[in-house]
Amino acid sequence: MKQKRLFGILVLFLLNKDKLLLISLRVLTGISVASLLFIVFYLIKETLPIFQTTSSLKFFTDESWHPLSGEYLLLPMIIGSLLIMIGAMLFSVPVGIFAAILSQFYAPVWFARPLQRIVEILSGIPSVIFGFLGIVVIVPLLAQFEAPGTSVLAGILVLSFIVLPNIVLISTNTLSQIDPVYINNAMSLGLSRYAIIRHIILPQSKSGLFTGIVLQSGRAIGETLAVLMVCGNVVQIPGSIFEPVRTLTSNIALEMAYAMDEHRSALFLSGLLLMLVVLAIVLIAEKLSPAETIT
């Protein structure tokens, strides 16, 4: 009897579509939050052994990165990751936004359409292909100016090619979402195309563009293989953009398969640091995020 009644309640409950939606949403959200927590917890757990034998100061003050000899300098890799990410963004953000403005407001349809398709295809190319292109084309080219070519600059250029198509796509998408009423009104007032873009469209799109940039800088700093192929991977704070550098992600990819004990733990620490750097970027970005101008 009791079982039958419980079953009945359950059926009634499940028939309520709102409840059903709510439950499934809660479960799915729970899973994604739990997996994030699990990863953070796991990273910290795997990192702990190194803190038992090594003071955390060593990661910033050691001579160099030679984990098998007990030297764990991680600072140059944090700087390397940031340097290459910032460099790539400095190059690809202006170019990407200008390309989006061109295709959205200036270019004729016969030009803008194919451009859009090409950018879409480019954004789908796996980054390892860009890395390969880097080794075959960019590195030998840079080597003509300063040997050996595997350098910060090579990393910045390759990474720019990887994030640029996405920045163009996101920017085009943001610019196209502007209410045409604003544009039509401005045009009927006789404003020039430049004035419309400068004073109406860009301020309106600021927040959307900013979000896209933050999103892409997260992707840029996490890029591994392409950067590993062209950066030279020497652990040092580079004196110029022609010197080699190693990023946190390359460090993990280069050494993880062979690492044991504390070496392995130090690599997990690289992963944890990477996560902290990304978290810092997101927090700073949210602080700096421009407020909505027109609502």
Added chain:
Amino acid sequence: MHHVASTKISSLHILRSHFVVIFSLLLITACGQQGNQQTPIAGDQLSGKLNITGSSTIAPLAAELAKRLEDKNPQLRINVQTGGSSRGLADIRQGISDIGMVSRKLNARENDVRSHLLAKDGVSIIVNNNNPIFSLSVEQIKSIYRGETKNWKMLNGVDKKITVITKAEGRSTLTVFLNFFELKNTSIIPDIVIGDNEQGVKLVSRNPDAIAYVSIGTAEYNIKAGTPIKTLPLNGVEATTENLATGKFPLSRELNLVTKDPPSPLAQAFIDFTRSDEAKTIIRNFGFVPVK
């Protein structure tokens, strides 16, 4: 309004983009934690499960050998996983795997396991085809890697800065190289640090001023395929698989399979297979030299 919402979502998105890196960390740890099962050999056919872990130099070869043996014995499952020579040894000691792959000679203290020589692998110094240098002495190579010789001109080559390529810490090729040249990794001053052999070959083939060291098998394979690199002789001995087989080439290492003592019947069966003529052909195809 929806812009504000999308800013919030973006934070999660970025964290997610890092799941790839982090998940691969998780996967690596999850690997190599398999249990070992043993099933007796029934009749002529082998059956059961065999776990092989260790050196990534040996792993592709072991996987190919395993595939051949599996084809002959449909009831047999062989699982090959990498994780480095040290892990191969550790897994045998802890009883996690049946066969460990160790790409070096076992030292006297490691006599608690039994080693079975699978093949020999040599490490050769490579430079670009356009480099006029045809041989370097041991002292010259040491001095290049210590950053004392910075220009090819000092070695009667062209007036160009030397691009020194070395391997990332933990790689067994690096260990073999350091041991032979009696160098410490901390004293090496590199221009490029690489992961695997192919990356070294690719960089040297594109850079006329580079010097690197890679597995002889990889170098020979690429030279045959027309890649513009050449190997340098050591102590007057050419870096070829033939000289490696006769033991003349000094910069070499053993590729060993290790088991507990005595090995399980299934592990013994696999090791016996690696000594067969069929297996020797496969070993040669990988650029290694089978044992006599």
